[in-house]
Amino acid sequence: MSNLHPALQRVTDRVIERSRASRAAYLSLMAEEADRHRDRNSALPCSNLAHGFAAAEEDKASIATRAGPNIGIISAYNDTISAHQPYGQYPPRLKVYAREVGATAQVAGATPAMCDGVTQGADGMELSLFSRDVIALAAGVGLSHHMYDSVALLGICDKIVPGLLMGALRFGWLPAMFVPSGPMATGIPNKEKQRVRQLYAEGKVGRAELLESESKSYHSAGTCTFYGTANSNQMMMELMGLHMPGAAFIAPGSPLRQELDRAAMHRLAAITREGNDYRPLYRCVDEKAVINAAVGLLATGGSTNHAIHIPAFARAAGIVIDWTDMAELSHAVPLLARVYPNGAGDVNHFHAAGGIGFVVRELLAAGLAHADVLTVAGTDGLNDYAREPWLDQGTLAWRDLDASGDADMLRGVADPFQADGGMRLVEGNLGRACFKTSAVTPDRWTIEAPCRIFSEQHDVAKAFAAGELERDVVVVMRFQGPRANGMPELHALTPVLGVLQDRGYRVALLTDGRMSGASGKVPAAIHCSPEALGGGPLSLLRDGDMVRLCATTGSLSTDADLSSRTPAEAPPPASGTGREIFAMFRLGADEAEKGGSAMLAAAGL
Template sequence: MSNLHPALQRVTDRVIERSRASRAAYLALMAEEGDKHRDRNVALPCSNLAHGFAAAGEDKASIMTKAGPNIGIISAYNDTISAHQPYGAYPPQMKLWAREVGATAQVAGATPAMCDGVTQGMDGMELSLFSRDVIALATAVGLSHQMYDSVAMLGICDKIVPGLLIGGLRFGYLPTVFVPGGPMPTGIANKEKQKVRQLYAEGKATRAELLASESGSYHSAGTCTFYGTANSNQMMMELMGLHLPGAAFVQPGTPLRQALTRAATHRLAEITRDGNDYRPLSHCVDEKAVINAAVGLLATGGSTNHAIHIPAFARAAGIQIDWTDLAELSHAVPLLARVYPNGAGDVNHFHAAGGIGYIIRELLDAGLAHRDIMTVGGDDLTAYGQEPWLDGDQLAWRDIGPTGDEAMLRPVGEPFQPDGGMRLVEGNLGRGCFKTSAVDPSRWTIEAPCRVFETQKQVAEAFAAGELDRDVVVVVRFQGPRANGMPELHKLTPPLGVLQDRGYRVALVTDGRMSGASGKVPAAIHVSPEALGGGPLARLRDGDIVRLCAEDGTLSTSADLSVREDAAAPLPQGGTARELFAMFRHGADEAEKGGSAMLALAGL
């Protein structure tokens, strides 16, 4: 397109060239697999086929004769994750809606879906990142039955959407639509929630008061309303054209939510190989779609977890993208949204102000996103710059108009910041990500003596003892994929926030994760190479001067690390089945490549 921003074009061209061989190999495999499994009634022997529809009830005859397309449903439903609880009702409804258009639907398989909110600071968090690989593998097991002509992916939260996408891409000859469930209604004010958390960290609020506050925030079915990884997932699916347009942030249990799910089911029957509008996932997820996901992340100040997830799911499609690419895009893409924890309002306020449709329209008009991608909902990305609504009982789309709240959503010409919400920092301590969108620019540069820890608990104890009441760079190491599965270190945010509010110059440096809820404290996260196995963080000592600067992209120390031995890594801990995940830790690659054992061992 003629008005494409030069930086977007430059990064896209570089990713295409870098990926040329791997992308060609992937597409060749998908073409071969698609031809092999073109007709299940031919490819599957009768006994196999009979097993596949034995319990299909009234749909048995249709599947037996291939009277219409058969939609495979991969569901990450469970009752513990509020975002996924509504999915329990989806398969029976989708079967009815499939019959309306002469199709059938079967639950092809289920995947695990863990909640980082439940496991924060607990042993189970060490399984979190690797649950993405497990989800991808579970998706592949479900689709391996080869009974399906298209796929509905029911998943929303942190590792679930990337895992579903990775697994689905290995069956990329199948058209695939991601079907969201929507956010829960807004609870207590975000500032009040944050205040109670910090009071509790200081010992000024009781556990009962904290629990009452948290329950007032996370209070019903639906996705958590802050703009963390789960809602960033939904944003990316829109920018990649893998939802129906505008489906991301419509609340559960509403007529519009049901209409969008029904329309997604109908669409899955229309875009199969046997129709006139074949839209395989392998062609929808190309280099331009991956770049769009990165642009959306930057324009909205989305979760830093996607600096790991984007390279991972891109690899599954034969596409190679790295943090240098994200950093260059970040310099060109303005920050158009401030959603909590980057602003006061949550995703419901964001949606009401114009939401993701407004963002997409602004990016397209400014040449900052690729319009010419294959989407599941239209000829290109244009329709995703509109919003869905019900015209009577009919689903329709309409123009959004200007922003409804300039404190939350702004046009490209008047952004919150001239560049995106994420920067690459690098130096003699490695490479890491710095999320600037939530951090006051006066704190983008921190230079101070460091204090080195190996667990969140050690940091909390030092904070409680008053040992951190000074300018300090808190280093938490041996938190990478190979060390302990790279857990989120979300429990660091309240004490570090308290120190900052007391007037100290504070920063965090870690080879662990902080997620989309990392907040206002400057941090270099995902530092690679990780401390285990020779990364430079293993040679830092208490008192070394560390400089972290988002302005010039620096992550360094003045200490001479070359004369030091690596600190001894903590022994791997068992319990909570962590021992069963040893193979994932041993095989994991660096965070910049996606922190995946599965992709590394597969040679992708």
């Protein structure tokens, strides 16, 4: 593409060069595996094959004779997660859609799927990040049967999409596509939800009022409508060309949703190696696709969790990208969307205003995304994703987009909300961390204040209730990294810190843990690496040390002399809620900037 922005070209070239050896090794493995599993039926002894289709009912003869492609379904269905509840009805429908084009489909396996919204602030959150490795491993178990010609991935939420992608990439000779189910309808206004949360943090309303408010926000089947990690996942899969174009934010159960699901299965039957349009996942997910995912994240103000997930799934494809790359892209990519918690409207409003198709069109026109990528969908690379789906007299079609339907929600490159994407790297003698400026007003980009040290997030609420935080303060939440306790999200701190900020104090959070993809408003330096466990700089801080956090200059430092100090003692490893059986993941995890994965570290990837 001749009009690529210099920063995009520079970062892409750097990632390609850095990844040269690991990418070559991955591609070599995929070529070997593709050749080894070329004839899936004859590769399996008859007894093995008979086991594989014994319960296939009307599809048995087709699978036995290989009359058409067999599509494996990996599902993260459960009905505790609202986003995944619709998937309970998907396998029977997807099998029908496959048969329409002479193919078959089987549920190859299931993966766990936890909801961070349920586990926020609770013990289960310490299993959350490592559930991504478990999901990748579970997907690998399902695909290890070698019964399939392509893969439909049913998953939406936080760790689930990255985990499914990581697992599928190790079977990357198979074409694969994500099939989303769409967001729930819009509930109460987000400002009202935020208002009640802060009133509860101040003790001005009770649990009954809070639960009533939350139940009006999270109220039905479908993805939660704020622009957190789940919906950022959906955006990234489109920017990587791994959805049918425009599939992300179409309502569950709608006629358009059904036709997109049908088109996905038809396409998965068409792009196997038996046809003339073979599109294996390992060719679709290359360096340019990974860069496009990062660009989309920055342009839309997406979840900070993807500063961990993008390096992780990239590594599964032999690609190495780091926070320096993402920060450089952020300086070049303008912020085109303000979706709650960065704005007032939710993803339904975003989609109605033009949504991902509008964003892709604007990025391509400005040379800020790679058009020349292999996608699962069509013949025109990422350009196929610069339109929106609709039903033309009942037939699925795509149409061009006009101007933004809501300039308070979505803008073009010529008139962005911010000149950069709002994800800054801050670094200094306290380590390297991420700062999401797109959610914070510029007058809060620099905070300098004495710190208060915590190792348990519930202690922050206690200190707040006791009036101990009524001042300018940098709250340091340490021993929250991958090896310490699984790197839980600390979203439960947001209402307390938000109240302090609203009272006029200069407040910030500094942590080696994560914040939620739904966090906003309070400045936060997160994912701080190296983590406190093992002697990272945060373990050397003491109460009262002055800490300076500045997104403008990219600095994260203290004036205190850390050289003569010994690291603070970490809390003992927690047990209960199954945390003890996740010890192997904590012991093996690598640093946040590499993705915080024990699985990838153990594999030497």
